[in-house]
Amino acid sequence: MRHGEVHNPEGVLYGRLSGYHLSELGRQMADRVAEHLADRDITYVVASPLERAQETATPIAKALGLDLDVDDRLLEAENVFQGKTFGVGDGALKKPANWKYLTNPFRPSWGEPYIDQVVRMMAALDAARDAAWGHEAVCVSHQLPIWIVRSFAERRRLWHDPRKRQCTLASVTSFTYQGDRIVSVGYSEPARDLVPAHLLAGAKPVKGGAKGAGA
Numbered sequence: 001m002r003h004g005e006v007h008n009p010e011g012v013l014y015g016r017l018s019g020y021h022l023s024e025l026g027r028q029m030a031d032r033v034a035e036h037l038a039d040r041d042i043t044y045v046v047a048s049p050l051e052r053a054q055e056t057a058t059p060i061a062k063a064l065g066l067d068l069d070v071d072d073r074l075l076e077a078e079n080v081f082q083g084k085t086f087g088v089g090d091g092a093l094k095k096p097a098n099w100k101y102l103t104n105p106f107r108p109s110w111g112e113p114y115i116d117q118v119v120r121m122m123a124a125l126d127a128a129r130d131a132a133w134g135h136e137a138v139c140v141s142h143q144l145p146i147w148i149v150r151s152f153a154e155r156r157r158l159w160h161d162p163r164k165r166q167c168t169l170a171s172v173t174s175f176t177y178q179g180d181r182i183v184s185v186g187y188s189e190p191a192r193d194l195v196p197a198h199l200l201a202g203a204k205p206v207k208g209g210a211k212g213a214g215a
Contacts, residue, residue, distance in 0.1 A: 003056040004029035015082030029170035029191040034059040036190035044132035047140035048074040057140040073124035074141040079111040114158035121149035
């Protein structure tokens with residue numbers, strides 16, 4: 001699951017920075033997904049250590065009567081633009097000194113290699129599968145690592161257009177295992193009606209909107 005909306009009035013790319021919490025709307029999203037999952041056969045809940053993921057997972061664990069575990073492998077991807085505003089023609093991209101980080105979209109040159117994200121996310125998923133063997137687990141993470149591991153599972157190329165990620169706020173990307181093998185991937189948006197229209201998967205960016213990427 002991707003976490004809910006974050007309070008980010010400055011519109012920065014917060015990445016792995018601490019101190020970024022869910023907004024009031026984000027808390028509503030988390031509660032909605034907790035209700036949606038309350039009747040599932042879930043026996044294990046784990047989240048990235050970042051506050052927004054922890055705050056999203058907490059009501060889910062509470063609704064299920066489970067403890068909340070932490071797994072660093074579910075962290076947001078590293079990004080050299082962390083802590084900066086990020087937009088075309090303004091923010092970090094306006095400075096020529098930063099252009100060197102945009103030379104290789106296939107790796108990518110501005111952050112954690114996609115393949116490294118695959119390795120750690122697959123390890124986290126496998127660990128959650130083992131912890132909930134025969135049942136279901138919930139892992140709360142961040143948009144880019146979720147999309148990358150899904151792309152890997154569905155045998156797609158890892159480099160992509162970020163605007164086309166199907167991983168909306170508080171969305172659920174499901175991996176079904178048969179033994180040790182992922183046999184299917186699903187996607188749902190239990191809190192879709194709470195997500196601002198311009199943040200839905202595939203939506204066009206809003207002119208003048210916040211440049212910071214929540215992930």
